[in-house]
Amino acid sequence: MSQEGIIxxxxxxxxxxxxxxxxxxxxxxxxxxxxxxPATEVAERxxxxxxxxxxTYIQMEDEIASMNAxxxxxxxxxxxxxxxxxxxxxxxxxxxxxxxxLETPCVVVDVQRAGPSTGLPTSxxxxxxxxxxxxxxxxxxxxxxxxxxxxxxxxLTITAFNLSEKYRVPVLIMSDEVVGxxxxxxxxxxxxxxxxxxxxxxxxxxxxxxxxxxDGSLVPPMALAGEGYRFHVTGxxxxxxxxxxxxxxxQDRLVRRLVDKIRLNRSDxxxxxxxxxxxxxxxxxxxxITSRVARHAVHMARSEGIRAGLLRLITVWPFPEEHVRxxxxxxxxxxxxxxxxxxxxxxxxxxxxxxxxxxxxxxxGGGVHHPEAILEAIREALR
Amino acid sequence: xxxxxxxxxxxxxxxGVVLSGEIxxxxxxxxxxxxxxxxxxxxxEARGGSCTAEVVISNEPVSYPYVVSxxxxxxxxxxxxxxxxxxxxxxxxxxxxxxxxxxxxxHKYRLLSIPVTHMAREMGRPVVANIIMLGFLAAVSDLVxxxxxxxxxxxxxxxxxxxxxxxxFEAGHRYGMEHAGAA
Numbered sequence: 073m074s075q076e077g078i079i080x081x082x083x084x085x086x087x088x089x090x091x092x093x094x095x096x097x098x099x100x101x102x103x104x105x106x107x108x109x110p111a112t113e114v115a116e117r118x119x120x121x122x123x124x125x126x127x128t129y130i131q132m133e134d135e136i137a138s139m140n141a142x143x144x145x146x147x148x149x150x151x152x153x154x155x156x157x158x159x160x161x162x163x164x165x166x167x168x169x170x171x172x173x174l175e176t177p178c179v180v181v182d183v184q185r186a187g188p189s190t191g192l193p194t195s196x197x198x199x200x201x202x203x204x205x206x207x208x209x210x211x212x213x214x215x216x217x218x219x220x221x222x223x224x225x226x227x228l229t230i231t232a233f234n235l236s237e238k239y240r241v242p243v244l245i246m247s248d249e250v251v252g253x254x255x256x257x258x259x260x261x262x263x264x265x266x267x268x269x270x271x272x273x274x275x276x277x278x279x280x281x282x283x284x285x286x287d288g289s290l291v292p293p294m295a296l297a298g299e300g301y302r303f304h305v306t307g308x309x310x311x312x313x314x315x316x317x318x319x320x321x322x323q324d325r326l327v328r329r330l331v332d333k334i335r336l337n338r339s340d341x342x343x344x345x346x347x348x349x350x351x352x353x354x355x356x357x358x359x360x361i362t363s364r365v366a367r368h369a370v371h372m373a374r375s376e377g378i379r380a381g382l383l384r385l386i387t388v389w390p391f392p393e394e395h396v397r398x399x400x401x402x403x404x405x406x407x408x409x410x411x412x413x414x415x416x417x418x419x420x421x422x423x424x425x426x427x428x429x430x431x432x433x434x435x436x437g438g439g440v441h442h443p444e445a446i447l448e449a450i451r452e453a454l455r
Numbered sequence: 456x457x458x459x460x461x462x463x464x465x466x467x468x469x470x471g472v473v474l475s476g477e478i479x480x481x482x483x484x485x486x487x488x489x490x491x492x493x494x495x496x497x498x499x500e501a502r503g504g505s506c507t508a509e510v511v512i513s514n515e516p517v518s519y520p521y522v523v524s525x526x527x528x529x530x531x532x533x534x535x536x537x538x539x540x541x542x543x544x545x546x547x548x549x550x551x552x553x554x555x556x557x558x559x560x561x562h563k564y565r566l567l568s569i570p571v572t573h574m575a576r577e578m579g580r581p582v583v584a585n586i587i588m589l590g591f592l593a594a595v596s597d598l599v600x601x602x603x604x605x606x607x608x609x610x611x612x613x614x615x616x617x618x619x620x621x622x623x624f625e626a627g628h629r630y631g632m633e634h635a636g637a638a
Contacts, residue, residue: 084481254520255477255493257484368519443519
């Protein structure tokens with residue numbers, strides 16, 4: 073990939089803009105989208121920047137078409153992205169499943185606002201976390217990353233493209249209005265080729281290529297449209313040739329692999345960060361903007377002598393089950409603040425499995441938790 | 456020891472509230488080597504709705520991004536005054552444009568006034584009112600070094616308008632030097 077047009081240096085910019093720059097540094101050269109607050113700045117910056125790096129920006133008629141367009145672009149060889157918020161994310165769900173089924177690398181950014189429905193367009197929410205996991209129909213696994221700063225909007229967008237190419241799966245960036253609109257110093261950089269992951273490519277001659285043959289690996293090599301390999305892709309259950317195979321055995325083979333390629337590679341995919349965790353009697357588990365409020369609260373708790381710690385999720389999906397199980401054995405309680413009425417708390421509770429108490433601290437959206445509220449929940453958890 | 460310093464700018468959409476916050480945040484984090492976080496809140500309207508920018512400056516990464524205990528509050532609309540000029544720490548400095556904001560009879564915080572809207576109009580370009588305010592801020596507060604603010608103004612305004620914006624900044628700075636001592 074040419075490094076021409078890649079912006080480098082320190083800038084004071086918002087998370088949405090940093091996300092767009094991360095995409096460009098990761099090699100994204102196609103964006104299709106439909107503007108929606110608070111994700112519009114991603115599309116806006118892509119529309120300005122992609123022509124400067126030889127890429128293509130298309131404003132589509134809606135989010136259904138946007139999702140389809142990036143799948144098509146990916147099959148033509150481009151690294152492709154779209155961005156949206158709640159209502160648009162809902163419209164993308166069907167074709168997100170198509171992307172999973174066709175094993176199409178692409179990145180979808182959801183800058184979450186408060187819902188349901190139109191909700192509070194200009195205010196924060198974290199209500200789409202379970203939708204990210206279960207929003208499309210059928211059995212599948214997905215990867216979802218949650219940035220907590222503009223710098224992470226840049227860095228994790230690069231990670232998202234890498235994971236998406238490696239595992240041939242749509243990767244979701246579950247940002248939120250505060251992180252998307254907040255401005256901080258962001259260091260933009262060109263990514264050296266050895267840091268960029270490219271999708272597995274066929275090594276056999278075209279006459280021997282079967283589009284979904286994996287040779288024991290879980291991720292099949294991907295031929296691109298127009299380069300001489302014959303392939304057929306369909307949302308129907310398909311065999312190694314990519315042709316519809318309407319039976320339970322083919323379904324079992326295909327769906328099991330689609331799930332296993334993520335599940336069995338959890339340790340490569342899962343990312344989290346911890347602070348003050350070693351002697352923690354109560355662990356606050358948070359993600360996105362809420363993790364920053366939680367860090368503030370845990371710091372306050374520590375200065376009162378309360379042994380509190382922070383587990384910040386960077387991947388919400390796959391969920392770090394094993395790690396939470398281990399933490400549950402050596403801590404007394406989990407506090408889960410999130411800007412919804414309980415989503416990730418169910419995962420934490422499931423993994424804590426009665427070994428540690430789990431308390432939800434919900435917020436309906438339109439703002440973030442007050443640090444004092446999290447501090448009080450920490451105190452309460454130890455009572 | 457961590458040092459957290461906070462600024463809130465509040466007015467209505469179209470007054471350059473968010474750009475002002477951006478210039479302060481950039482000055483602190485890019486030109487003064489600190490950490491700064493800018494958040495904004497606004498309604499669905501592009502112009503005329505209430506609009507607030509909050510800047511948190513620190514010598515370490517900012518975790519909670521919102522203003523808790525503001526050192527300076529700049530208020531450019533009466534509605535914003537009612538919302539934000541109460542419940543402040545005792546030492547907070549409140550700066551208003553007296554043509555847009557009438558302080559209440561029970562105002563108990565340190566108060567400075569500068570008629571930035573009028574001054575900008577006199578200069579021929581109403582849009583520089585926010586830059587005049589930043590010059591004033593540099594004169595009356597050490598929140599961000601004046602030099603860093605100047606650099607930040609220059610790199611944030613459109614190409615070809617730098618000289619004019621710098622003039623506006625200096626006008627505000629001069630006004631601050633002349634009037635602030637009395638407050």
